[in-house]
Amino acid sequence: MTETITVSPPSIDSPLLTEVIAEIAEDARRRRENGGGRPDLALARVRSHRLGAVRVPVELGGAGYTKREFYELVIRLAEADPDVPHILRVHWGFTEDRLRLRNVENDRDWIGEITSGVVFGGATGELSTRPVGSSTFDTVLTPHDKGFRLNGRKFYSTGSLYADILRIVVNTADGGQAVAVIPADREGVVHVDDWDGIGQAETGSGTTILDEVEVAEHEVIPFESWEDGRKTRQSQPQLILHAVAAGILRSVVADATATLHSRRRTYSFAAATEPTADPQLLEVVGRLSSAAFVAEATVLAAADAQDRAADYAFSHETADDALELEASLLAAKTKVGIEDLALRAAGDLFTVGGASSTRASAHLDRHWRNLRTLFSHNPTPYKARAVGDYVVNGEPLPRVGFF
Numbered sequence: 001m002t003e004t005i006t007v008s009p010p011s012i013d014s015p016l017l018t019e020v021i022a023e024i025a026e027d028a029r030r031r032r033e034n035g036g037g038r039p040d041l042a043l044a045r046v047r048s049h050r051l052g053a054v055r056v057p058v059e060l061g062g063a064g065y066t067k068r069e070f071y072e073l074v075i076r077l078a079e080a081d082p083d084v085p086h087i088l089r090v091h092w093g094f095t096e097d098r099l100r101l102r103n104v105e106n107d108r109d110w111i112g113e114i115t116s117g118v119v120f121g122g123a124t125g126e127l128s129t130r131p132v133g134s135s136t137f138d139t140v141l142t143p144h145d146k147g148f149r150l151n152g153r154k155f156y157s158t159g160s161l162y163a164d165i166l167r168i169v170v171n172t173a174d175g176g177q178a179v180a181v182i183p184a185d186r187e188g189v190v191h192v193d194d195w196d197g198i199g200q201a202e203t204g205s206g207t208t209i210l211d212e213v214e215v216a217e218h219e220v221i222p223f224e225s226w227e228d229g230r231k232t233r234q235s236q237p238q239l240i241l242h243a244v245a246a247g248i249l250r251s252v253v254a255d256a257t258a259t260l261h262s263r264r265r266t267y268s269f270a271a272a273t274e275p276t277a278d279p280q281l282l283e284v285v286g287r288l289s290s291a292a293f294v295a296e297a298t299v300l301a302a303a304d305a306q307d308r309a310a311d312y313a314f315s316h317e318t319a320d321d322a323l324e325l326e327a328s329l330l331a332a333k334t335k336v337g338i339e340d341l342a343l344r345a346a347g348d349l350f351t352v353g354g355a356s357s358t359r360a361s362a363h364l365d366r367h368w369r370n371l372r373t374l375f376s377h378n379p380t381p382y383k384a385r386a387v388g389d390y391v392v393n394g395e396p397l398p399r400v401g402f403f
Contacts, residue, residue, distance in 0.1 A: 025080035061115035078247025090122030121163025123154035161204025188213035199373030
């Protein structure tokens, strides 16, 4: 494919987008067969075709995707290479925040950066003894000359390895919170490619070290607390993970079909002489296809709730708690509802191919490993308990970034 620099992102139904995603899929296949490697080609296409700006309104240089269209894109990208939309999860979240505040911000024109193809990464989580979800960090921003100095160590810096600009959540010297938005290659920023998870291997989800990093005043923006009720809930980054899972299930179905067609023999006691005519194997593929449909349909239903919440937030420049609650509740239910279904499907894939399909060269184990890694984010028992407490007792969902 010839590299094309587009003025705005392609529409969700454009042949160009189909071509871009196919190229990303082919690159992922080549890298698997050659022992792995970074999805640099995919990120180059993301930049040149402005896939990070699909939610930005057309009049501001984006494609004006609805949330449903956005999640359709996430699913399609995940089917091609599940690392790619995971890498962009923080970027798309930063974009949503900038869109909501686009009429009230007086600092840098971040939307202009987004529509130019710049990719934002994030570094928030730390390995500490504090409860996950708290807003207290060891990474600290301290006054220095006319600006600040930033010091600390972040883990789970998903996407930061590939980013142009980092969004780093920090504590200030007085114990408050803020967000530093700085170039990813600034002196003192060290990206350690030490993520060794069993899945989502090339998401760059490793350590970011910040050593005496200079931060200008205009590079510090307020940290909006989810506890104060004004900021939108974080249902989008949660649902992105589940949309990635839905895309993986599409790949499971495709690999099951290809595996069945590639089989040259079956068992002497099988129900048919040809694997593609074996009713037992066809039933397995039918269940896999159904699981993929259920996951995708559930994600898109939750996306519709996010559309309603986002439309209100964009038009009123503040969040509506009832709409945000609906969006978060459906995202949580999606995770609880599809996890077992998806993991079972990724395991049942091997039934279609038999023992030969367990060879490392077949790479079919990647689906289960990727799904297991995704679903280990914000563990399901906690989500299910919160949903149950809301249904039975009317207890509000926690106001933290994991809902």
